Amino acid sequence: MSATTAPLISLTWTDHLTGHRGYLVIDRLVRGVASGGLRMRRGCTLDEVTGLARGMTMKEALHHDPAARYIPLGGAKGGIDCDPHDPEAYGVLTRYLRAMRPYIEQFWTTGEDLGLTQDLIEAAAAEAGLVSSIQAVYPLLDDERAARQRLSDAFAVEVDGIGLDELAGGCGVAEAVLATLDRAGVPYEGTRVALQGLGTMGGATARFLARAGLRIVAVADVQGTVAHPDGLDVEHLLRGRDAFGAMDRTALRPGERELPPEAWLTADADVLIPAAVSYCVHTGNQAGITARWVVEAANMPVVPEAELLLAARGITVLPDVVVNSATNAWWWWTLFGDIGADADEAFAHIRRAMRALIDRMLTRAAADASTPRAAAHALVADRLPEIAERYGCHR
CATH class of the missing domain: 3.40.50.10860 (Leucine Dehydrogenase, chain A, domain 1)
Known part of the structure; x- marks a missing residue:
């Protein structure tokens, strides 16, 4: 397109x-x-x-x-x-x-x-x-009343104090990271992650990755960055955040340090996850990034010019249109009845879908000698005519 x-x-x-x-x-x-x-x-x-x-x-x-x-x-x-x-x-x-x-x-x-x-x-x-x-x-919808009840029930589900609706997107982001590590042959244990944002998307992503064995070494919010080289206590930080994802600085654990807002970008990490605002990685700050992968949990966090410079340095950007797509998909899978109001079923479905999507994108990128974003665009270009033919489309 x-x-x-x-x-x-x-x-x-x-x-x-x-x-x-x-x-x-x-x-x-x-x-x-x-x-x-x-x-x-x-x-x-x-x-x-x-x-x-x-x-x-x-x-x-x-x-x-x-x-x-x-x-x-x-x-x-x-x-x-x-x-x-x-x-x-x-x-x-x-x-x-x-x-x-x-x-x-x-x-x-x-x-x-x-x-x-x-x-x-x-x-x-x-x-x-x-x-x-x-x-x-x-x-x-085939059965509007049943569909609306199913979605309402799903929104009422909580897992360890966090709503399923808040966890769905982060599960997808985390699975995108894990699938990428698997393809690269990189073990989860010891892999370091730095995130911007501990709100709905960032918080859920941090939880799933920490539980998979990765070390969350830096997290940024509106007040600055909190870091620990051996890994932050993610569950403790989640319990202390406010409605906007800000961390409670009065409850930091020993060894957890407060750093300037931009410190998450230059953290000694393998995976960098912007999960808060758009346009946060730009030509003025991309040079400080040393992570191997930048995984776009937020919408449009890396400006195109910065992505070109990152690619030239061998840093791979996994695009938002794939990485954070599970949030939207979970809504519709639930409403249309592909899954029920059940956390285990939702997470399993999200993981299968995201792994398949990451595999298609990275396989296409390798075949075309292109970036993951270009590969995602190519996959979309292949699918849109079929969707328009089957279901009708207005542009």
């Missing part, structure tokens, strides 16, 4: 009370519906949302399985240029959803993303007069 192709719909909204701007981009519709989360952050732009919407089209295509109940949707994304900590943020969110109500009712299924939780979106959606943030997909 071409990066220069215009999306189907691109909207800019201005809040009449605060002046904050919001955006909706529908890259394409498949079966008349597109899927993609809603983010809120200060500085969010239309270009950013456009890139994210295109990424969602790719994630949907990459998980297409003709034998599954889950049939892919199109890609979309929403964004609001507002600090989620701003006292006015909830009102802005509610008014944005009210303005976007016709699209959410008919075309756009959305959910949590950077700066927003699913509970917050659903509460604001109800105030905006919506049935649900994913109601556009309901007409595509």
